Amino acid sequence: MTLRYTKEHEWVRIEGAVWVCGVSAYAAEQLGDVVYVELPARGRSVKAGAEMAVVESAKAASDVYAPVSGTVADVNDALGEAPQLVNEGPEGQGWLVKLTPADPGEFDALMDAAAYQAFLKDL
Amino acid sequence: MPVQYEGVLAEHAWTRAHASLFDVSHMGPCFFALNGALGGEDAHRAAAALVERLAPSDIAGLRPGQMRYTVLLNEDGGVIDDLMVARHPDFDQSGALYIVANAGGKAGDFARLAAAAEGRASLRPGDDLCLLALQGPEAEAALLAFAPAAASLGFMEAWTGQILGAPATVARCGYTGEDGFEILIDPAAAAILFERLLEDARVKPAGLGARDSLRLEAGLCLYGHDLDETISPVEADLPWIIPKRRRLAGDFPGAARILRELREGPARKRVGLAPLGKAPAREGVEIVREGRTVGRVTSGGFGASIAAPISMGYVEAASSAPGTSLDLLVRGQPRAASVVALPFVPHRYKRSPP
Numbered sequence: 001m002t003l004r005y006t007k008e009h010e011w012v013r014i015e016g017a018v019w020v021c022g023v024s025a026y027a028a029e030q031l032g033d034v035v036y037v038e039l040p041a042r043g044r045s046v047k048a049g050a051e052m053a054v055v056e057s058a059k060a061a062s063d064v065y066a067p068v069s070g071t072v073a074d075v076n077d078a079l080g081e082a083p084q085l086v087n088e089g090p091e092g093q094g095w096l097v098k099l100t101p102a103d104p105g106e107f108d109a110l111m112d113a114a115a116y117q118a119f120l121k122d123l
Numbered sequence: 124m125p126v127q128y129e130g131v132l133a134e135h136a137w138t139r140a141h142a143s144l145f146d147v148s149h150m151g152p153c154f155f156a157l158n159g160a161l162g163g164e165d166a167h168r169a170a171a172a173l174v175e176r177l178a179p180s181d182i183a184g185l186r187p188g189q190m191r192y193t194v195l196l197n198e199d200g201g202v203i204d205d206l207m208v209a210r211h212p213d214f215d216q217s218g219a220l221y222i223v224a225n226a227g228g229k230a231g232d233f234a235r236l237a238a239a240a241e242g243r244a245s246l247r248p249g250d251d252l253c254l255l256a257l258q259g260p261e262a263e264a265a266l267l268a269f270a271p272a273a274a275s276l277g278f279m280e281a282w283t284g285q286i287l288g289a290p291a292t293v294a295r296c297g298y299t300g301e302d303g304f305e306i307l308i309d310p311a312a313a314a315i316l317f318e319r320l321l322e323d324a325r326v327k328p329a330g331l332g333a334r335d336s337l338r339l340e341a342g343l344c345l346y347g348h349d350l351d352e353t354i355s356p357v358e359a360d361l362p363w364i365i366p367k368r369r370r371l372a373g374d375f376p377g378a379a380r381i382l383r384e385l386r387e388g389p390a391r392k393r394v395g396l397a398p399l400g401k402a403p404a405r406e407g408v409e410i411v412r413e414g415r416t417v418g419r420v421t422s423g424g425f426g427a428s429i430a431a432p433i434s435m436g437y438v439e440a441a442s443s444a445p446g447t448s449l450d451l452l453v454r455g456q457p458r459a460a461s462v463v464a465l466p467f468v469p470h471r472y473k474r475s476p477p
Contacts, residue, residue, distance in 0.1 A: 032332070033132040035425040036401050036432070038454070054454065056403050058131035058425050059332050080401070 003091060004110035007119065008049075008065045011091055012110060018073045018098040019107070023055060023064060026120055028090035031057040034083045039075040039096060046070060046099065048106070053096050055086060064096060068106045074098040124149065124331055131332035135427035138299055138337055139468075142259035143329035144320050151206075151229025152249035152292075152307050155236055157218035166218030167210060169243070174208060174220065176239045179356065179365045179375040182220070188212030190221075190279040190294050193364055194356050195232060200377020200384075201352040202359065203235070204228035205344060209281040209294060218244075221281060221292055223254070223305070225346045253313035258303030258337075260471065261325040266293075266304055268323075269316065273304065277475025287312045287319075295473065298334060300341025300466060302473045339433060340426045342395060342465030348406055349393060349421045349435055357384035358437065360393045360465070391418065392443040395465040396434040396451065402458050403432040404451040410438055411450045411457060417442045420451065426467050433467050434460070 003011045009027035013020045028034070038054040046052045046066040053064040076095050079085055086094040101107075111119060124146045128134060137143055157170045171182035180193035190209035194202045204225050211219040224232040229248070237246045257266060267274040273282045273293035281294040289312030297303035308316060320326045335345070344350045350359055355377065357365075362385060369375060373382055384390075398404055403424050410418035423434030434451070442449065445464045450457035 032127060033130050035132075036403055038402065056425075058135075058336060058427065059126060061403070061405060083401075 002112070004107060004112060005116035005119075006065070006067045006110060010064060010067050012067050012107065014104075014107060015098070017100060019068060019070070019101050020095050021052075021064075021067055021097045021099060022095040023086065023090055024116070025090045028087050028094070031055060031059070031062060031086075033058045034086040037076075037079040037083050037086065037096065039079065040072045042072050042075060044072045046072065055096075066099065067110065068099060068101045068103065070099040070101040072097055073100045127330040127332045128328045131330075131336060132427045134327065134329035134333035135336050137327050138259045138301060138329055138333060139428050140260070142257060142261040142265050142303075142323075142326045143333065144317065144326055145256040145258065145329050145334055146253070146317070147256045147305070147334075148253040148313075149226040150254050151224035151226060151232065152252060152254055153222050153224070153229075153233055153236075154247045154249065155220045155222055155240070155244055156247075157244045158242070161218040162215040163217055170218045170220055171210075173240045173244050174222075174236065175369075175375065177203075177235060177376065178208070179369050179378075179381065180208075181366045181368060182208055184366075184368075185210040187214045187217065188276075188281050190281050190296060191364075194350070194361070195235060196356075196376040196381075197352055198376050199352075200355045200380035202346075202350045202354055202356060203352060204232050205346055205350055206232065207294070207296060212280075212282055221294070223294075227347055249307060251309070252307050253310050255306045255308070255313060255317060255320075256297055256303060257306065257320065257326070258297045258299040258329075259301050262301070262303040263473070265320060265323045265326050269319070270306075273306075276304075278302070278472040280475070287315055298341075298343055299337035300343070300468055300470045301337075302471055336424055336427055339422055339424055339435065340428055340466065340468040341470060342435070342467060344393070345422055354437070355381055355384055355389065357381055358389040358391055358393065388440055390440060391437045392440055393421075393435060394438055394443050394445075395463040395467060396420065396423075396436055396449070396460050397463045397467075398432045398434065398451060399459040399461065401432060402453050404434045404453050404458065404460065408434070408436075409452040410436055410442075411452055412442050412447070417449070428468050435465070438462070
């Protein structure tokens with residue numbers, strides 16, 4: 001499955017009409033042990049680049065930004081009982097939010113895996 | 124000192140079950156000694172009297188090798204810094220005190236202590252030395268191979284001697300709520316001791332993240348967060364650092380305010396806060412009761428040993444009783460919490476029999 005990435009270390013995967021979003025493996029590693037995830041309400045509108053969720057690790061609270069404008073279609077309720085899924089499978093079972101994008105064409109503007117790896121090297 | 128080695132939660136849990144080694148060389152150790160001949164009770168009393176000009180605790184009453192937690196006060200009774208003060212373990216070296224201040228405040232503390240001494244004592248910073256904290260229930264067993272005499276200290280007792288051939292000062296104290304030691308030693312010996320201790324399967328390195336979550340569970344203050352120059356030791360719920368002799372004499376900075384607060388109770392008080400949900404409430408979070416702001420969180424995070432978020436903060440006296448229901452405004456959302464007694468995790472210090 002093709003993942004695309006943002007400069008804020010979110011990843012996006014297309015699943016039918018929605019975008020599945022989470023934090024990259026790199027971001028999860030930087031955050032350390034995740035102890036709490038605050039997710040948006042279903043149906044909430046989000047603006048690209050605005051805060052969409054909060055991931056709290058043992059070290060600090062970090063905002064997660066919406067990679068695209070849209071509407072929250074679903075959230076990963078499993079994180080309520082098992083926030084450590086963000087560490088265990090950041091780009092899989094640790095997904096955060098499913099968005100219905102206002103403009104699906106935005107997907108192609110995001111970095112692919114190779115471009116994201118190159119971006120990480122320059123940090 | 125890194126924030127973490129293996130991970131904050133793993134390091135935290137290891138410390139409570141085994142032993143962790145923290146490099147806390149950023150702290151401010153120093154030696155404060157009377158000028159002229161040392162030795163004897165009079166020399167100790169003379170040195171203690173100089174420190175007691177700034178601190179409200181009983182320094183004069185320390186036995187050789189005994190250590191005490193205290194604070195430096197400003198003229199308004201606010202806390203300039205919190206620190207450890209120990210009397211030299213050797214009676215013949217009475218008049219010499221070992222003091223450990225915080226990293227952020229050490230330069231100011233040293234200047235204040237030196238000024239208070241008015242030429243009768245000298246202060247030598249320990250900036251050229253390393254301070255290692257070995258903390259956890261297996262700390263004693265791990266230290267035994269290097270300093271058997273230090274391993275038999277009681278809680279809040281200090282020892283001086285040789286470790287790996289280098290002069291060292293060891294105090295049985297710490298910042299985790301567990302039994303443990305802080306070892307002051309020169310950098311060359313510290314590097315070897317650090318490596319050698321880590322060869323012990325019971326000992327792992329731990330970083331700043333675990334140090335903070337451990338001290339928070341233990342209900343211990345972090346200067347600049349839970350203590351500052353506007354907060355008195357009575358508000359900080361540390362009245363026990365001010366013994367009867369000092370209360371009767373009122374001979375410390377800010378005594379008028381502090382004695383009034385001891386008599387009438389402080390307007391605000393440091394309390395433990397247990398959020399009912401899972402969202403951590405960190406420093407700066409507003410504390411609300413029935414829609415009215417009654418205080419602010421000064422430290423907060425995740426208590427790894429109790430697997431729940433925990434916070435400390437200051438609330439109005441009327442809202443400080445354990446069991447009081449409050450709301451913590453986390454990112455604008457009220458989150459239910461209760462005032463609880465500190466510490467969150469019971470201390471497991473190794474006290475000497477009285």
